[in-house]
Amino acid sequence: MKDYETFMQLAIKEAKKAEIENEVPIGAVLVRDGVVLARAHNQKNKLGNTLKHAELIALERGMKKLNDWHLNECDLFVTLEPCPMCAGACINARVRSVIFGAYDPKAGCCSSLYNLCEDVRFNHRPKVVGGVCENECGELLSKFFKNIRKGEK
Numbered sequence: 001m002k003d004y005e006t007f008m009q010l011a012i013k014e015a016k017k018a019e020i021e022n023e024v025p026i027g028a029v030l031v032r033d034g035v036v037l038a039r040a041h042n043q044k045n046k047l048g049n050t051l052k053h054a055e056l057i058a059l060e061r062g063m064k065k066l067n068d069w070h071l072n073e074c075d076l077f078v079t080l081e082p083c084p085m086c087a088g089a090c091i092n093a094r095v096r097s098v099i100f101g102a103y104d105p106k107a108g109c110c111s112s113l114y115n116l117c118e119d120v121r122f123n124h125r126p127k128v129v130g131g132v133c134e135n136e137c138g139e140l141l142s143k144f145f146k147n148i149r150k151g152e153k
Contacts (some may be wrong), residue, residue: 073110
């Protein structure tokens with residue numbers, strides 16, 4: 001598989017698409033054997049649906065492409081540490097690994113608040129790698145929320 005940073009840069013491109021759409025700038029890329037299966041960005045506001053996180057959209061697109069809900073040979077790259085819903089989806093989809101950029105101390109469930117992916121009570125535990133392109137991913141989010149506070153969004 002290619003370098004983690006290469007795929008994280010693709011996820012960052014997706015996050016920038018979300019920002020243009022006034023969505024929280026989070027992007028995700030699903031990869032299998034070094035090939036991108038799916039790309040996605042947050043679309044909660046656009047679609048009026050709280051389930052439309054970048055991770056869930058990427059997982060759904062990957063499942064559709066593979067015609068299988070088992071993603072055990074796939075790696076998910078996401079710009080922000082997944083929330084409990086998205087971490088749970090990664091477990092249920094049997095994702096091989098979750099690679100994220102910025103840590104999320106308020107809602108992150110792959111390391112910060114909790115690590116669902118490493119809970120031995122689950123029958124599947126994706127490998128977790130955090131902090132890939134962390135500064136760049138974090139700056140996207142910081143800038144976005146700073147602009148909201150200033151009234152620029």
